[in-house]
Amino acid sequence: MLEKLKFLSEKYQDLNKKISDPEIISNTKQWQKYVKEHAELEPIVAKYSEYEDANKQLDDAKEMLKDKLEDDFKEMVKQEVVELTEKIESLQEEIKLMLIPKDPNDEKNVILEIRAGAGGDEAGIFAGDLFRMYTRYAERNRWKVEMMNSNEQGVGGFKEVIVMIKGKGAYSRLKFESGVHRVQRIPATESGGRIHTSTATVAVLPEVDDVEIEIKPSEVRVDVYRSSGNGGQSVNTTDSAVRLTHIPTGIVVAMQDEKSQLKNKDKAFKVLKARLYEKYQSEQNAEIAQARKSQVGTGDRSAKIRTYNFPQGRISDHRINMTIYKLDAFLDGDIDEMIDALITTDQAEKLKSVER
Template sequence: MKKTSLIQKLEVSKKEFLEISKSIIQPNIISDKKKYRILLKKYTTLEKIVFLYEEYKKKLSSLKEVDFILENDSDTEMKELATTEKYKILENLSSIEKKSYNLLFSSKEEYETEDDRKAVIVELRSGTGGDEACIFVEDILRMYTMYFKKSGWKYKIIHVQKGGIKGYKEIILDLNGEKGVYGNLKFESGVHRVQRIPKTESQGRVHTSAITVAVLPKVKDIEVNINLSDIKKDTFRSSGSGGQHVNKTESAVRLTHIPSKITVECQEERSQHKNFEKAISVLRSKIYQNEKEKRLRKISIKRKSLVSTGDRSIKIRTYNYPKNRVTDHRIHKSIYNLAGFMNGNIQEMINLLKLFENK
């Protein structure tokens, strides 16, 4: 996100803060307890944003002064002091930017859609790259589960298909949280590309592999009505965990929705009935997403959106291990802390994607 875009956002917040400052002291607002409480909450958040904005402007002004000294002063000692000061200012600016992004989003609930507040189904699938792609599915799974833990969200594994040597060909999660689960994760749908030297590579060459991520909002039966006569049900023996039980009963379930040709599998439960219920939940979400994407394609010409078509064939992000860099290609943003990112510190990138989408 460019500094100019952030400044524009902060300027809008400052204007809103000044307007609320005037209205919140009006007798008709004070007498309306509900309205006053809402405005006071917004006033408190905006006050913090405005404070950061003023600090931000001061630091930008100081940066200009330091740059002027570095460009025009011939005194070596002054230049050394100016260089040291510049590093401090840039660190302060970076810190203020991160705080501003977080506060801007805590005050932007008006941008939330009904889907943004929903729980989700997360699908991870290996793509090009063979065994290395399966290993990267496992790495991304770890990244997400660490992020879920930081966010206080709970997840369950619905379906697993293991890779040949290590990792997963496919894994599906059922994810629930108190707020903003889909609103935070909806930008993750797409192709995630990794560039690194695989452990199996003897000559030290960098390989490129890819996986696909799909994030689907969970929907209730009243939102998507599935006619059971449109579903073909197959059962088979589970290939997952379960000890001796695995080879005894056909508890795994495969459902095919005949009109849309969407197929889902679930095999993690020992009970066929429970697997059927989970598979129906995933199927419902997929049908809902399918219809949603059809509607969004019709309006995507008018509004270019990061999640406009839900096209999961588009490369959205590259994880470059040799350069310690993760890059989101939709907003041309790179973060040079790949280790931290892979440990679940992905909120900064999500916030930037939100800002771009709401701009």
């Protein structure tokens, strides 16, 4: 840990010089990059300086105890040693938390995709339940929810629904929701009272800036067609629906909720960029994830992460072995307790790597 701190302190001093260099100041983009890095390092370097000062004071106090001192003064120095030792331990813990690598996506908006999985109509109804749960959670946090695309099913619920959630820290709170969610309940149409199991898949993607992902027009096939389902007067009368196919990866995105072809195209490109970003990030992190798998899980969409059991009124998260018995409130968006536990577990795992 101390080696990391010394390295960061040296880097901070180097950035100090760079942001004062007239040649770098003239290059606005480069200068802003260094200023951002400098600001991120400042609190860690300040805490490290405080830690070093406390260690120096402790060494001085211990040296004083080697001398012949009057009893009253000796007791005072002993008390100072105790206090400084406690302070150093406390500062070490604070520094460890500050050294946990920051997720660059944490402050971004979210593209949330929910799809019905196994279980027929029940899976679609459950996808609708999850959609309402996340919408209510967004409302509680005063985040804005913008519908991007939906494919409703006849008996209620969705085959697929994609929304944009805009708000500070949205990705940091929702990123551990990716995966397969499972529901166990007795369907309204089940006369025998048997419990059915259905699933829905959730994907949480950070909104991607144009700078982060560049898509060449030659790599995308754009198809337009007539919308189907709910959508007002333009349904089946104009070619407003848009389908994008990213040729190198085979990723397909379709949008039809807007009456305007341009708006559908714009939304489709946002989703395509987010999916490509996720794909490239996953590939880059594959080796790291293999070497040190987070206890919270990889966020893999195929991983079963949580069960919602209606007869018992419980929600169980299988990654952290946590069960909560307040199903109605949970589905009404009261999910902070679970999210906080997931974040805490993730931080604990990352702390282990800091301490190595």
